[in-house]
Amino acid sequence: MSGKNALWVPGTDHASIATEAKVVNKLKEDGINKDDLSRDEFLKHAWEWTDKHGGIILNQLQKLGASCDWDRTCFTMDEVRSRGVIKSFIDLYDQGYIYRGIRMINWDTKAQTAVSDEEVIYKEVQSKLYYLRYKIEGTEDEYVTIATTRPETILGDTAVCVNPNDERFRHLKGKRVLVPLINRSIPIIEDEYVDMEFGTGCLKITPAHDINDYEIGMRHNLKSYDILNDDGTMSEAAQIYIGEDRFDVRKKIVVDLEKAGNLVKIEDYTNKVGFSERTDDIIEPKLSTQWFLKMKGLSKPALDAVMNDEVVFHPKKFKNVYRHWMENVKDWCISRQLWWGHRIPVYYLEDGSFVVAETAEQALEKAKEKTGNANLTMNDLRQDEDVLDTWASSWLWPITVFDGFEDNEDINYYYPTNDLVTGHDIIFFWVARMIIAGYHFKGKYPFKNVYFTGMVRDKLRRKMSKSLGNSPEPLKLIKKYGADGVRVGMLLCSPAGGDLLFDDSLPEQGRNFANKIWNAFRLVKGWEVSSDIEQPESAKQAIMWFEQKLNQTIALIDDHFSKYRISDALMTVYTTFWQEFSSWYLEAVKPAYQQPLDAETYKATVEFFDKLLRLLHPFMPFITEEIWQLLDERKEGESIMVSDMPVASKTNNEVVEQFEMIKEVVGNVRTIRKEKNLPMKEQLSLSVLSANGDYSSTFDAVMEKLANLKEINKVSGKVEGALSFMVKTNEYFVPMDGLVDVEAEIKRLEDELKYQQGFLKSVTAKLSNERFVNNAPEAVVAKERQKQADAEAKIKTLQASIENLKK
RNA sequence: GGGCGAUUAGCUCAGUUGGUUCAGAGCACUUGGUUUACACCCAAGGGGUCGGGGGUUCGACUCCCUCAUCGCCCA
Numbered sequence: 103m104s105g106k107n108a109l110w111v112p113g114t115d116h117a118s119i120a121t122e123a124k125v126v127n128k129l130k131e132d133g134i135n136k137d138d139l140s141r142d143e144f145l146k147h148a149w150e151w152t153d154k155h156g157g158i159i160l161n162q163l164q165k166l167g168a169s170c171d172w173d174r175t176c177f178t179m180d181e182v183r184s185r186g187v188i189k190s191f192i193d194l195y196d197q198g199y200i201y202r203g204i205r206m207i208n209w210d211t212k213a214q215t216a217v218s219d220e221e222v223i224y225k226e227v228q229s230k231l232y233y234l235r236y237k238i239e240g241t242e243d244e245y246v247t248i249a250t251t252r253p254e255t256i257l258g259d260t261a262v263c264v265n266p267n268d269e270r271f272r273h274l275k276g277k278r279v280l281v282p283l284i285n286r287s288i289p290i291i292e293d294e295y296v297d298m299e300f301g302t303g304c305l306k307i308t309p310a311h312d313i314n315d316y317e318i319g320m321r322h323n324l325k326s327y328d329i330l331n332d333d334g335t336m337s338e339a340a341q342i343y344i345g346e347d348r349f350d351v352r353k354k355i356v357v358d359l360e361k362a363g364n365l366v367k368i369e370d371y372t373n374k375v376g377f378s379e380r381t382d383d384i385i386e387p388k389l390s391t392q393w394f395l396k397m398k399g400l401s402k403p404a405l406d407a408v409m410n411d412e413v414v415f416h417p418k419k420f421k422n423v424y425r426h427w428m429e430n431v432k433d434w435c436i437s438r439q440l441w442w443g444h445r446i447p448v449y450y451l452e453d454g455s456f457v458v459a460e461t462a463e464q465a466l467e468k469a470k471e472k473t474g475n476a477n478l479t480m481n482d483l484r485q486d487e488d489v490l491d492t493w494a495s496s497w498l499w500p501i502t503v504f505d506g507f508e509d510n511e512d513i514n515y516y517y518p519t520n521d522l523v524t525g526h527d528i529i530f531f532w533v534a535r536m537i538i539a540g541y542h543f544k545g546k547y548p549f550k551n552v553y554f555t556g557m558v559r560d561k562l563r564r565k566m567s568k569s570l571g572n573s574p575e576p577l578k579l580i581k582k583y584g585a586d587g588v589r590v591g592m593l594l595c596s597p598a599g600g601d602l603l604f605d606d607s608l609p610e611q612g613r614n615f616a617n618k619i620w621n622a623f624r625l626v627k628g629w630e631v632s633s634d635i636e637q638p639e640s641a642k643q644a645i646m647w648f649e650q651k652l653n654q655t656i657a658l659i660d661d662h663f664s665k666y667r668i669s670d671a672l673m674t675v676y677t678t679f680w681q682e683f684s685s686w687y688l689e690a691v692k693p694a695y696q697q698p699l700d701a702e703t704y705k706a707t708v709e710f711f712d713k714l715l716r717l718l719h720p721f722m723p724f725i726t727e728e729i730w731q732l733l734d735e736r737k738e739g740e741s742i743m744v745s746d747m748p749v750a751s752k753t754n755n756e757v758v759e760q761f762e763m764i765k766e767v768v769g770n771v772r773t774i775r776k777e778k779n780l781p782m783k784e785q786l787s788l789s790v791l792s793a794n795g796d797y798s799s800t801f802d803a804v805m806e807k808l809a810n811l812k813e814i815n816k817v818s819g820k821v822e823g824a825l826s827f828m829v830k831t832n833e834y835f836v837p838m839d840g841l842v843d844v845e846a847e848i849k850r851l852e853d854e855l856k857y858q859q860g861f862l863k864s865v866t867a868k869l870s871n872e873r874f875v876n877n878a879p880e881a882v883v884a885k886e887r888q889k890q891a892d893a894e895a896k897i898k899t900l901q902a903s904i905e906n907l908k909k
Numbered sequence: 910g911g912g913c914g915a916u917u918a919g920c921u922c923a924g925u926u927g928g929u930u931c932a933g934a935g936c937a938c939u940u941g942g943u944u945u946a947c948a949c950c951c952a953a954g955g956g957g958u959c960g961g962g963g964g965u966u967c968g969a970c971u972c973c974c975u976c977a978u979c980g981c982c983c984a
Contacts, residue, residue: 530982600922
């Protein structure tokens with residue numbers, strides 16, 4: 103509508119862990135065990151599942167009227183995107199950013215895969231702190247006591263650690279203790295990591311199952327026993343309870359420890375435990391061989407770009423969150439022990455060495471080259487069984503949607519893109535990594551702006567979740583309130599980066615607005631138009647005003663859009679349509695019952711309506727198109743979608759301000775009607791007393807119509823037996839034929855006088871403050887002087903009126 | 910434990926570089942309304958010491974400090 107080549111590429115990712123888990127479950131229901139399937143057979147099921155469910159979100163977007171280029175719909179696992187992922191892997195490997203190594207990773211025992219740090223959700227849980235005593239080797243009954251929340255892990259202990267500054271344990275230096283139940287002899291070591299205040303001040307060290315213990319183990323050259331199998335049962339290394347589940351063992355071992363005399367006490371304890379984002383399994387820190395991406399150097403340009411606003415965050419407050427993460431970024435574990443995903447393009451030889459290549463054929467070539475053995479065959483190569491983290495494909499999105507690892511017109515034209523719209527919950531998962539990838543692979547940011555939408559929550563501020571069942575079903579909402587209603591309702595109260603507490607009243611408000619637009623259309627379309635009648639003065643004036651009001655609105659909307667204040671832009675057009683257009687303008691031009699409307703006014707009204715529809719179209723695509731087509735003759739194929747967005751011309755502010763006064767006068771007259779029980783139908787007279795004789799009658803005709811006046815008299819003195827009110831410095835009188843309650847009127851005027859006097863006092867105080875007059879900008883001072891003059895005039899008028907009434 | 914952010918009307922939130930007696934919007938509420946576009950409506954209204962305290966300034970919802978409460982992120 104603004105003449106830009108606007109492209110919104112729709113697409114979905116393959117959500118590897120979540121999808122694989124769903125497919126495994128579904129297979130289980132069908133009596134099929136994943137392990138009994140070949141990789142290819144399993145993938146067939148996964149594709150079937152994806153075909154069935156992957157389109158749901160796109161369908162919802164379509165129903166919502168999202169203006170995407172649907173022909174370009176992408177999927178992270180489709181051919182083009184996959185090619186890009188593999189290429190990027192090879193590129194990063196060749197440049198030394200990707201490495202394979204044994205590291206402490208987060209292990210999901212349900213999905214039986216590693217997950218990244220970002221996929222671990224820490225939750226507070228009520229647990230127990232177990233105090234256990236370890237016998238000191240070579241003594242009869244000397245012990246040290248440690249505290250742990252995970253007693254089963256003692257089977258993997260390889261040391262007990264105390265703080266070297268801890269006087270209490272001086273005597274233990276160089277001694278050894280025995281691990282309860284299995285009587286393994288382990289050393290007592292010293293490390294400043296130990297918090298002397300916590301527990302007993304003695305810490306058991308299990309390098310294989312805790313990240314901190316792992317680091318201490320590295321520092322002290324400790325052995326490490328991995329006592330857990332991948333499925334969370336105890337391994338042979340545990341020596342006892344082999345094959346039993348970790349949580350069953352926790353219960354059992356406490357009983358056994360008590361029997362053996364090693365249990366000192368149990369305390370209630372609240373601690374944070376990591377859960378898998380996808381399976382909700384309790385994450386096990388585990389030593390494992392995985393693929394990693396070095397992040398530090400790679401992320402530097404991306405950090406700088408956001409900090410210096412080369413990439414602009416809306417709202418800005420997320421810059422800090424971003425910086426904090428980027429400055430502490432750790433290497434990214436990108437391998438997953440799954441089948442659903444991009445298989446890692448690494449091919450191993452018999453001897454464990456490997457080559458990295460796009461295809462098996464290329465791998466074979468590389469392998470021959472590497473080994474100097476020309477007789478190698480495919481059978482000598484074994485591709486890595488693992489796949490890549492889903493985000494390792496999503497992070498390339500701004501590039502791969504344009505097939506950007508190949509040179510082509512699209513990527514050159516569209517990259518870098520303008521705006522990313524997303525939720526702040528994936529600022530690390532996605533946003534940060536896309537920026538990193540953009541700079542690395544394209545040498546330039548992937549998008550200029552990041553707009554963080556509001557996050558929809560329920561009324562209790564809880565996130566929408568399937569398990570809570572608190573998420574409204576989009577298609578149902580659309581059915582009930584209309585797509586436009588849902589869009590408007592949600593967007594009206596959804597500032598960037600804030601929370602949006604969902605309630606049915608939201609889409610309801612949107613629906614009501616759509617209804618209002620429709621009714622306004624019915625009114626306009628229902629008028630009988632006659633070119634024989636003359637245009638009433640009131641209509642002429644209303645048109646003159648609304649033209650300027652609309653100009654002002656357009657300028658304001660433009661300003662909001664330029665600042666990414668989407669809700670404000672919508673609210674502006676919302677109130678303009680409802681308040682200004684429907685309640686003021688249409689009422690002002692509306693002909694009397696069953697009377698025709700003059701052609702000129704009709705034409706202007708349709709033009710205004712047309713412009714308003716176009717301003718509304720980005721927010722309400724369906725109703726605006728429908729009405730736009732019916733509002734006027736349209737050519738074949740014409741659509742509001744590609745009509746011109748109205749452009750603001752210079753606003754005559756004086757006209758707008760004058761009309762605001764008219765509104766105030768009309769409002770005052772209506773109040774008088776209500777207070778005095780004067781029916782709307784009864785015509786009233788209005789007299790105006792202008793303090794300095796500069797009363798403008800520009801909008802008198804409109805005023806007469808809207809307040810239902812039979813006349814407006816300019817007077818030069820107070821009107822007796824009338825109710826009065828002031829707007830700016832003008833005084834207005836509505837004659838009452840003796841209906842005036844003098845006492846009440848005096849009281850009202852005195853209240854007003856009191857207020858004005860207080861006001862004048864504050865303004866005068868300000869103006870008599872030399873420092874204010876000297877320091878404040880001239881415009882501010884001038885304004886204050888104007889206020890002072892107005893207040894003085896008003897006070898004079900009020901005093902005179904009161905005197906008059908008291909006579 | 911570390912960091913970030915919030916606290917404005919009954920509710921959800923604006924308040925755009927400190928400057929109208931400025932405290933605003935929507936919803937909700939009250940009152941009145943069968944004016945044939947709309948009761949999913951119209952009109953009029955009530956309602957907030959801008960979390961507490963202190964400071965800077967001629968001037969603070971806005972800047973600084975502090976306390977309280979809440980939320981989020983990270984360990």
